[in-house]
Amino acid sequence: MRHLDKKANHHHHHHPQPPITHQIQQQTFKFPLLMDTSKRLQEQSEHQITLEKSKNQALDDEIVRLKRSVAEWEKRHRDKEQEFFSYKEKQRNIPEVKLQAEINMLTIEKNELQRKLDASLTSAERYKQQWLKALKEYQRLKQREQDQSKFLLQKQQQELEHMRLRYLAAEENEIMKSDHKQLENIKNELNKLKEVSSTPTITGDFQSNLSDDNDHLEQVDQQLGVLIEHRDTLLQTGTYTHNDALIQELERRIQEAMKRKSSSSSRYQ
Secondary structure, X not given: OHHHHHHHHHHHHOOOOOOHHHHHHHHHHHHHHHHHHHHHHHHHHHHHHHHHHHHHHHHHHHHHHHHHHHHHHHHHHHHHHHHHHHHHHHOOOOOOHHHHHHHHHHHHHHHHHHHHXXXXXXXXXXXXXXXXXXXXXXXXXXXXXXXXXXXXXXXHHHHHHHHHHHHHHHHHHHHHHHHHHHHHHHHHHHHHHHHHHHOOOOOOOHHHHHHHHHHHHHHHHHHXXXXXXXXXXXXXXXXXXXXXXXXXXXXXXXXXXXXXXXHHHHOOO
16 A cells, blocks of 8 residues: 555656746735835835925925914004104104104015015915825825725725635645545555455365464455545545545445455364
């Protein structure tokens, strides 16, 4: 039986590997490339969003600064007006041209600051819209990449499953071929043992007949051991069960051998 196992193993080792493994490797190679592209796109989008946030924060800071400047200039303007009116009340004889000139200058500066503030607010709103647009685009691209990755992953899993089934089918076909050859060898060996067990022994005296019967008992023991070993080996492979015809045939021959052994032993008790 060990000789038969070695021949079966030798047959498996020399069978060429189906090309399906190479196809599986080609399919699995595509998935890391897709994931790398998705990761790169995500990093670029996040970098763009970070830049937009930075610009938006700078504009917010500028707006705060300009508002503070406008407030300061308005306060200075009110103070100057109050100073002008106070001074006018106290010094009615002093020319008002100088003070009016200062008021006019402050008004011009106030208007310029207001213009800058309005421009900054407009820019901030524009950058805010651009940032929201970039964020939506990033989310859209991220969702599309996730959908594509999910679809490709499912497709690849299906292809891998199909290839695995094809590989298992091919491997099972090779196992069946090997088992068929092994079964033929077992049948031939069983037939040989049957021929040996059925050969009559004719002797001339009691001592010779006793010796031949002992030899016959050894042959029956040997035949019984071979039959049991074949049966157990086939059951251990998991391919056969007690309901298979071959196992039932081996059981029948084991029972016959045990009956012959029992019959031969009882004659000398």
